[in-house]
Amino acid sequence: MAPRQSTPPAVLACGEIRTCLLPARQALDIRSAAQLLGLRADERVLLSERPGLYARSPDTLTGVDCPLPSANGARIRAVGTVTAHAALTEGRVLQTSAHCRLPGSGPDQRRPWGEYLVRPGVVEPLGKLPHEAVAQGVLGGPRHGDLDVGLIADGLLTRVLRHPLLDQRPPFRSRPTRLRWAALPAALGEGPSLERFTLAEDELRTVRLRVPEGTTGAELAALCDDLALHDWLLTTVVRMLDGLRLGAGAAHDAGAVVRTLRPAVDHLLHLWMPGARVGLELAALWDPLEERPGFTRQWQALVQRIRDQLTLHAIPAAHREVEPAP
Incomplete structure (x- = not known):
C-alpha cells in the first residue's frame, strides 16, 4: 500500500x-x-x-x-x-x-x-x-x-x-x-x-x-x-423582562415581578464574563460585538433594570405611591 x-x-x-x-x-x-x-x-x-x-x-x-x-x-x-x-x-x-x-x-x-x-x-x-x-x-x-x-x-x-x-x-x-x-x-x-x-x-x-x-x-x-x-444569557434575561407589567399601575403585580426577576439574580447575573475562556489569538473577535450591537452595554442595562425593579418592589407600597402635594 x-x-x-x-x-x-x-x-x-x-x-x-x-x-x-x-x-x-x-x-x-x-x-x-x-x-x-x-x-x-x-x-x-x-x-x-x-x-x-x-x-x-x-x-x-x-x-x-x-x-x-x-x-x-x-x-x-x-x-x-x-x-x-x-x-x-x-x-x-x-x-x-x-x-x-x-x-x-x-x-x-x-x-x-x-x-x-x-x-x-x-x-x-x-x-x-x-x-x-x-x-x-x-x-x-x-x-x-x-x-x-x-x-x-x-x-x-x-x-x-x-x-x-x-x-x-x-x-x-x-x-x-x-x-x-x-x-x-x-x-x-x-x-x-x-x-x-x-x-x-x-x-x-x-x-x-x-x-x-x-x-x-x-x-x-x-x-x-x-x-x-453570552448570547443565551442576553436572550434569556430579555425574555424575563418582556411582558412584565411595570410601573405604578402594576403595583398589585409586585409579587409576580419579584418572582419573575429573582431567578435572574440567583442563577444568571454572575455568569457574564465574555472572553474569559477564549484564547488570546481570538479574544479580539469579541470587540466588534461590544461595539455594535454592544453585548455588554445591553447586559449592564438589563442588570441595572432588574436591580432597580427589585429595589423598588422592596419599598413598602405606602412609601412607593406618595401622591404629589396640591
Whole structure:
C-alpha cells in the first residue's frame, strides 16, 4: 500500500452549539458536574474553578460519510470524524458543541476508516472543496442527508439530559438557542475577523469568521461556545423582562415581578464574563460585538433594570405611591 500522504491545510471549519438551562432545581457542584459530563471512561472531565466553575467533557467522535451542504447545489461527498463535547458553566448552563475542519482537497476515492480515525475532527472531501459555497451552505442550513453537525450536537444534548442526576425541575422557564458557525481563511498577513453575526428565526444564530492559517478547531470551538453562552444569557434575561407589567399601575403585580426577576439574580447575573475562556489569538473577535450591537452595554442595562425593579418592589407600597402635594 502506498504511504499515507499528509492532509492539506484546512480551508473551512464549521460547527454548531446548543445552549440551555440545566433542568435541575439546584445548580450542580463541581463533583456532580464531573459525573454528568463523564462521557468516556478513558478520559477525565476537565474541571476549572477560575474565573468561575466550569466543567468540560472529553471529546467524542462521530464518523460521517455524506454530501456536504453547498449553496451552489454541488454534491461533494466527504468522509471523516466530527468532534463533539459538552460543557457546564457554574453548574447551571449546559452546552453541547460539535465541529470539524475540512481541507481544500482530498483523494478521489474513500480511504479505509483507520486513516480517518487518526485525524479526529477532520472531514475530508473526495476531490476539491468549493469552500466558499460550502460555508454558505453550512450557515444556510443543510439539506436532508447532508453533513449536519447540529444533529450531532443535538444527539449529545439528548444523551446528557437523560442523566439520573437531573431532576427535570429547572428554577425558571427558558428556551434553548442554537449557534451555527463557519470559519474561512483570512488573507495572508491578516488577523482574525468576525464578518457577520446574525440573529435568525427559531432561536438560531449564525456566525461567519475569518481566521489565520493554523487556527485550530478547538480554539474556534472555544470562541463560539463563549459567544453562544453570552448570547443565551442576553436572550434569556430579555425574555424575563418582556411582558412584565411595570410601573405604578402594576403595583398589585409586585409579587409576580419579584418572582419573575429573582431567578435572574440567583442563577444568571454572575455568569457574564465574555472572553474569559477564549484564547488570546481570538479574544479580539469579541470587540466588534461590544461595539455594535454592544453585548455588554445591553447586559449592564438589563442588570441595572432588574436591580432597580427589585429595589423598588422592596419599598413598602405606602412609601412607593406618595401622591404629589396640591
